[in-house]
Amino acid sequence: MMRFPRMLPLCLILSATLPAFAGPVTDDTGRSVDIPDEPERIIVLHEPLLGIPLMDLGVEIIGAYGRGDAGELQSAVDFTTATLGDRAQTTPPHGIGPFGNINIERLRTLEPDLIIGTEYDAAQADLLSAIAPVYLQNTGTGRVRGFEVEADLAGLLRREEVFEARKAPYDTQIGKLRKGVADILPGDSFLAVIVHDQINLVGNTSGMVQALEDLGLVREDIEGSVSNAPGSNFAAPISAETFMQLNPALLVLMNSYMDPEQGEVAVHARLDRIAPGWDRFMMPAREGRILYLDPAQVTSPTVASAEHTLRAVEDWLIAQH
Amino acid sequence: MRLTRALDTRSVLRFEGGLDLRLGNLAAGFGLTLAILGTALWSLTSGDTAIGLSELMSGELNEEQQFALMYVRLPRLLLGVMAGWCLAISGAMLQSLTQNPLADPGLLGLSQGSMITIMILLLYLPSAPPALIPLAGLVGGLILLLVLRLLLRGSVGDGLAILLMGIALDTSLSAITALLVLYTPTEISLAVSTWLAGSLYLSSWSQVSGLLPWAALSLPILLFGAPFLRPLDLGDDRAAAIGLNPARVKPVLLLAAVVLTSMAVSAVGPIVFLGVMAPHLAQFLSAATGRARLILSGLMGGWLVLLADLIVRTGASQTTISLGLALTLLGVPLFIITLRLRALRTLFQS
Numbered sequence: 300m301m302r303f304p305r306m307l308p309l310c311l312i313l314s315a316t317l318p319a320f321a322g323p324v325t326d327d328t329g330r331s332v333d334i335p336d337e338p339e340r341i342i343v344l345h346e347p348l349l350g351i352p353l354m355d356l357g358v359e360i361i362g363a364y365g366r367g368d369a370g371e372l373q374s375a376v377d378f379t380t381a382t383l384g385d386r387a388q389t390t391p392p393h394g395i396g397p398f399g400n401i402n403i404e405r406l407r408t409l410e411p412d413l414i415i416g417t418e419y420d421a422a423q424a425d426l427l428s429a430i431a432p433v434y435l436q437n438t439g440t441g442r443v444r445g446f447e448v449e450a451d452l453a454g455l456l457r458r459e460e461v462f463e464a465r466k467a468p469y470d471t472q473i474g475k476l477r478k479g480v481a482d483i484l485p486g487d488s489f490l491a492v493i494v495h496d497q498i499n500l501v502g503n504t505s506g507m508v509q510a511l512e513d514l515g516l517v518r519e520d521i522e523g524s525v526s527n528a529p530g531s532n533f534a535a536p537i538s539a540e541t542f543m544q545l546n547p548a549l550l551v552l553m554n555s556y557m558d559p560e561q562g563e564v565a566v567h568a569r570l571d572r573i574a575p576g577w578d579r580f581m582m583p584a585r586e587g588r589i590l591y592l593d594p595a596q597v598t599s600p601t602v603a604s605a606e607h608t609l610r611a612v613e614d615w616l617i618a619q620h
Numbered sequence: 621m622r623l624t625r626a627l628d629t630r631s632v633l634r635f636e637g638g639l640d641l642r643l644g645n646l647a648a649g650f651g652l653t654l655a656i657l658g659t660a661l662w663s664l665t666s667g668d669t670a671i672g673l674s675e676l677m678s679g680e681l682n683e684e685q686q687f688a689l690m691y692v693r694l695p696r697l698l699l700g701v702m703a704g705w706c707l708a709i710s711g712a713m714l715q716s717l718t719q720n721p722l723a724d725p726g727l728l729g730l731s732q733g734s735m736i737t738i739m740i741l742l743l744y745l746p747s748a749p750p751a752l753i754p755l756a757g758l759v760g761g762l763i764l765l766l767v768l769r770l771l772l773r774g775s776v777g778d779g780l781a782i783l784l785m786g787i788a789l790d791t792s793l794s795a796i797t798a799l800l801v802l803y804t805p806t807e808i809s810l811a812v813s814t815w816l817a818g819s820l821y822l823s824s825w826s827q828v829s830g831l832l833p834w835a836a837l838s839l840p841i842l843l844f845g846a847p848f849l850r851p852l853d854l855g856d857d858r859a860a861a862i863g864l865n866p867a868r869v870k871p872v873l874l875l876a877a878v879v880l881t882s883m884a885v886s887a888v889g890p891i892v893f894l895g896v897m898a899p900h901l902a903q904f905l906s907a908a909t910g911r912a913r914l915i916l917s918g919l920m921g922g923w924l925v926l927l928a929d930l931i932v933r934t935g936a937s938q939t940t941i942s943l944g945l946a947l948t949l950l951g952v953p954l955f956i957i958t959l960r961l962r963a964l965r966t967l968f969q970s
Contacts, residue, residue, distance in 0.1 A: 400814070400819065400940055400941075402668060403691065403821070404667050404668040405668050407687060407688075408668065408669075422822060423822055425826075426824050430687075
C-alpha cells in the first residue's frame with residue numbers, strides 16, 4: 300500500500316519531462332496519430348501550404364522542406380514573407396535536406412515533436428514516424444477549399460480561438476465589400492488564372508478563392524478543368540483558345556510567381572505571347588473587369604492571403620468608381 | 621579439384637562434379653565482393669551522424685547512432701545493392717536474349733511499363749498503401765511483356781525484332797510518362813520526377829523485405845536459367861543446332877528479366893543505363909559467359925549503386941543529386957575508359 304505514494308514524485312517528474320499526448324487523432328489519410336498536447340517543435344514538409352498557415356496562427360515552426368541548413372530559401376520565391384510580411388517568424392525554419400531527398404538524420408537532430416505533411420507525403424509517413432508523430436493534412440483541390448487548411452490546423456493544435464480572432468477583421472471587410480462587388484459586376488462568376496509558359500486555371504485551395512467566394516462569386520465551371528482533373532492542387536493548364544472564349548464576370552489574372560515582375564504590364568506581356576489579341580476579344584478585358592493579383596501573396600491557404608485579395612478588390616472597386 | 625588451362629589458354633579450376641570455374645572470374649568476383657564490403661563500411665560510417673569504424677565494429681552505439689544506422693544507412697545500403705544486382709542481371713540476360721550488347725531493361729520498355737502503372741497508382745490513389753507499388757510495377761512490366769509478345773507473334777525468337785519493338789514501346793511510353801508529369805499538379809510532379817530520377821531516400825526495412833524474395837529469385841535464375849544464355853549468346857541458329865529451342869526458352873528468361881526489373885524499379889525508380897553499363901564493366905574485369913557473367917554483372921551493379929548512393933548522401937547538402945545522376949557521373953566515365961582500354965587491348969593483341 301505504501302508503494303503508490305512513494306512512486307508519486309517519480310510520476311510527477313516523468314509527467315513534467317515527457318511530452319503530454321492529447322490522444323490519438325485521425326489524420327486526413329485515415330491514419331491514427333498520437334500528437335502531443337502542445338507541440339513546440341513542429342516540422343512541415345510543405346512550407347507554403349502548411350508552414351504559412353501555421354505561422355499565420357502564430358505557431359513557430361523549426362524546420363521546413365525547401366530551405367538550407369541556416370534557413371535560407373532554396374526556391375526563387377519567398378511565399379512566406381510575401382504573404383505574412385512582418386508577421387513571418389523572425390528566425391527562419393531550418394532546412395531538412397534538398398528537394399526530393401529529405402535528410403532523415405538531419406531532420407532527427409532538430410528533435411521535432413510533430414511532423415506535418417500533405418496527403419502527398421503518405422509514402423514517407425511511416426519512415427518519418429520513427430522520429431516523431433506524422434500528421435498528414437489534405438491540401439489538394441477537391442479535398443479542401445479556401446483557407447480550410449488553416450482552420451483544420453487550428454483545430455489540430457487547439458488554436459480555434461486564435462483562428463477566429465484572426466478571421467474576425469476579414470469577415471468585417473467581406474461585409475463591407477460584398478455589396479460593392481455585386482453592384483459593379485454584371486454576373487457572379489469568376490475565373491482565376493496564373494500564366495506561366497501556358498495559361499493555368501488556379502485550384503480551390505487558396506485564400507484568394509476563399510475571399511472571392513465569400514464576396515458572393517462562383518467559380519466559372521469549365522469542362523475538363525480543375526474540378527475534374529486528377530488531384531489537381533494549384534494549377535491546371537487550359538488552351539489559349541478555350542481561355543479566349545470565356546466570359547466570366549470577373550477575370551483574375553496572376554503572372555507566374557517565378558517572374559520578378561508582377562502586375563498588369565507583366566501579365567499582359569506574358570499573355571500576349573501565348574494568346575495574341577486576347578485583350579481585344581475577351582469581354583472582361585474590354586470592359587475592365589480584371590483583377591490583378593500577386594500569386595506569392597494570395598495563393599497560400601491562409602486568412603492572410605484572403606486579406607491580400609480583399610485589399611486588391613478594394614483598390615479595384617475604388618478605381619472603378 | 622585441379623587447375624588446368626581452357627582452350628583459350630586461360631586458367632580454369634575443374635571440380636569433380638563437372639563444375640568449371642575460371643580463375644579470372646573467381647578473382648573478379650572476389651575483388652567485387654571486397655569492393656562492396658569496403659564501400660558498405662564507408663557508407664555506414666558516413667553521414668550527418670558521426671559513427672566511427674571502431675564504434676560500428678564494437679556495436680557500442682548511442683541512440684542517435686543506432687537510428688542513423690538502422691533506419692537510414694543499412695536499409696539504403698541493402699536496398700541499393702539488391703536493386704543494382706537485379707537490374708544488372710536483368711540487363712545481362714537481355715543482352716544475351718537479344719544478342720545485342722546495347723539491350724537494357726530501359727531500352728526494351730520494361731522499366732517504362734512498370735513506371736507507368738506505378739505513376740497511375742500514385743496519381744489516382746495517392747493514399748494507396750506503399751505495399752501496392754511493387755505490385756503495380758510488376759503488373760506494368762508483365763503487361764508490357766504481354767504486349768511485346770503479341771506484337772512479336774511469329775518472331776519471338778528474333779533478338780533484333782525484340783529490341784526494335786522494345787525501343788518503339790519505350791518511346792511511346794516515355795511520351796505518356798512526360799504527359800503525366802507535365803499535366804499533374806506540381807506537388808505530384810515533383811514527387812514523381814524525384815522517383816523517375818531514381819532514389820533510395822525512402823528505403824525502409826519493409827522495402828528491403830519486399831525486394832528480398834525477388835532478389836532471391838535471381839538465384840534459381842542463376843542456377844537453372846543462366847546455362848541457357850551461353851548457347852543463346854552464339855545466336856538462335858547455333859543454339860538450335862545444339863538442341864536448344866530459342867522460341868521456348870527466350871520467353872521464360874524474358875519473363876524472369878521482367879520480374880527482376882519491375883521489382884527493382886518499384887523499389888528505387890528506373891535507373892537508366894545500369895543494365896548496359898554493369899555487364900560491360902564486369903566483362904572488362906573478366907570475360908565470362910553464362911552464370912559467371914550474371915554473377916559478375918550483378919556484383920558490379922550492386923557496387924555501382926552503392927557508390928552512387930554514397931555520393932547522393934554525402935554530396936552537397938543543398939543540391940539535389942538523384943541516384944540516376946550520381947550513377948551517370950560515376951559510371952559513364954568508367955564505362956568510357958573501359959571501352960577505350962578494351963579497344964587498345966584488342967589493338968595490341970592484333
